[in-house]
Amino acid sequence: MLGPIFVREWLTTPRQPRTFSHSRPRPRRPVGSAAHNLANDNRLGPPPTLGDQARFGLLAFQILIYVQLCLLLFFAALSAAGTIAQEKDRRTFLLCS
Numbered sequence: 001m002l003g004p005i006f007v008r009e010w011l012t013t014p015r016q017p018r019t020f021s022h023s024r025p026r027p028r029r030p031v032g033s034a035a036h037n038l039a040n041d042n043r044l045g046p047p048p049t050l051g052d053q054a055r056f057g058l059l060a061f062q063i064l065i066y067v068q069l070c071l072l073l074f075f076a077a078l079s080a081a082g083t084i085a086q087e088k089d090r091r092t093f094l095l096c097s
Helices: 004-012 017-021 034-039 050-090
Strands: none
Touching: none
């Protein structure tokens, strides 16, 4: 009734009895939760088709790629500028010989 993990813990781990009073299983949510009912409500429109989800996935991927590219370029330039400034402070950066 309590599950195999609880029984194994009960048998192998020495604990105080009050510990087990706090580890009872949580009640399950009913199937018809508020979010489920809201998503199935017709006022939100029909559910998206597989093609709609594929188009959204492609758009989200394209946006994510451009954001990552911009972040990569920004942090690469920031890292290079920091390294050059560090070398100039140490006077180990040779401009010309």
